[in-house]
Amino acid sequence: MNGRSVALVTGASSGIGEQFARLLAEAGHAVVAVARNRQALERLALEVHDRHGIEVEVLAADLETPAGVAVVVQRIADGAPLDLVVNNAGFGWYGPFGEQPAASVEAMVAVNVTALALVSRAALASMLPRGRGGLLNVSSTAGFVPGPRGAVYHATKAFVTSLTESLHEEARPHGVRVTALCPGFTPTGFQRRAEVGTDGLPGFAVTDARMVAAAGLAAVERNQAICVPGVPNRVVRVAGQVMPRALIRRVSARVLERI
Numbered sequence: 001m002n003g004r005s006v007a008l009v010t011g012a013s014s015g016i017g018e019q020f021a022r023l024l025a026e027a028g029h030a031v032v033a034v035a036r037n038r039q040a041l042e043r044l045a046l047e048v049h050d051r052h053g054i055e056v057e058v059l060a061a062d063l064e065t066p067a068g069v070a071v072v073v074q075r076i077a078d079g080a081p082l083d084l085v086v087n088n089a090g091f092g093w094y095g096p097f098g099e100q101p102a103a104s105v106e107a108m109v110a111v112n113v114t115a116l117a118l119v120s121r122a123a124l125a126s127m128l129p130r131g132r133g134g135l136l137n138v139s140s141t142a143g144f145v146p147g148p149r150g151a152v153y154h155a156t157k158a159f160v161t162s163l164t165e166s167l168h169e170e171a172r173p174h175g176v177r178v179t180a181l182c183p184g185f186t187p188t189g190f191q192r193r194a195e196v197g198t199d200g201l202p203g204f205a206v207t208d209a210r211m212v213a214a215a216g217l218a219a220v221e222r223n224q225a226i227c228v229p230g231v232p233n234r235v236v237r238v239a240g241q242v243m244p245r246a247l248i249r250r251v252s253a254r255v256l257e258r259i
């Protein structure tokens with residue numbers, strides 16, 4: 001890669017992560033794009049290079065596995081220093097907890113929690129001694145409230161928000177920026193993989209993937225600890241803070257019945 005600033009984005013093969021990669025390339029940053037789907041990453045790299053003359057390095061890795069996480073951790077430690085790491089890869093599953101396949105529980109914790117924590121650790125280990133850089137962790141409004149019929153997903157995102165807030169405070173005195181991005185319902189491949197829809201939700205509650213990614217990049221630029229794109233999603237955050245827990249659980253259950 002040349003002398004441009006370099007950003008690594010996990011989950012860049014579709015949805016919000018693809019938009020991160022596109023926006024970063026449009027702004028002149030070289031991108032290291034991580035996901036399992038190598039073909040999708042290569043298509044993106046070709047298109048971005050043709051349009052913007054920006055190099056996208058394709059790093060195929062399965063973040064469910066320790067070997068896949070090691071590939072990303074090693075790229076962060078050994079390659080050209082990264083200016084931004086975006087931990088975006090993740091997925092959800094909806095239905096009664098007892099019906100969630102054990103493999104799905106394990107994979108979700110591996111990708112949403114373990115991989116994100118280890119990649120965050122590698123990013124900060126490289127950035128803190130340099131006194132510069134940014135880490136953007138994609139959480140969710142799901143992290144603000146419990147999620148009956150989405151229990152594991154909500155718990156993984158509560159982890160992401162909590163971890164990221166702590167890291168924000170640890171990194172702040174060293175000049176390294178750390179932000180949790182908490183989107184709400186955003187039509188992407190997420191719904192296809194989770195086998196849910198957004199049809200039962202009012203249009204105003206649904207956000208656009210490009211807008212979400214742009215909000216996250218602006219937030220990490222100004223070192224905002226938590227970014228919640230869209231007014232309805234900010235209401236969810238405040239509700240999670242002020243409403244009685246029993247009421248939040250019931251409202252959340254009603255909403256998740258509709259998706």
Ligand SMILES: NC(=O)c1ccc[n+]([C@@H]2O[C@H](COP(=O)([O-])OP(=O)(O)OC[C@H]3O[C@@H](n4cnc5c(N)ncnc54)[C@H](OP(=O)(O)O)[C@@H]3O)[C@@H](O)[C@H]2O)c1
Pocket residue numbers: 010011012013014015016017034035036037038040061062063064088089090091092111138139140141182183184185186187188189190191193
């Ligand atoms: N869409 C929403 O409504 C919504 C709301 C709040 C938060 N989020 C969060 O936003 C993030 C991005 O999701 P999205 O909505 O953009 O969904 P998406 O379109 O399904 O994209 C998910 C990305 O994660 C990657 N990924 C999944 N499992 C992986 C694995 N084992 N190893 C490596 N990469 C993996 C996928 O790539 P491959 O399949 O190619 O590996 C894909 O690039 C997730 O963390 C999600 O929880 C989404």
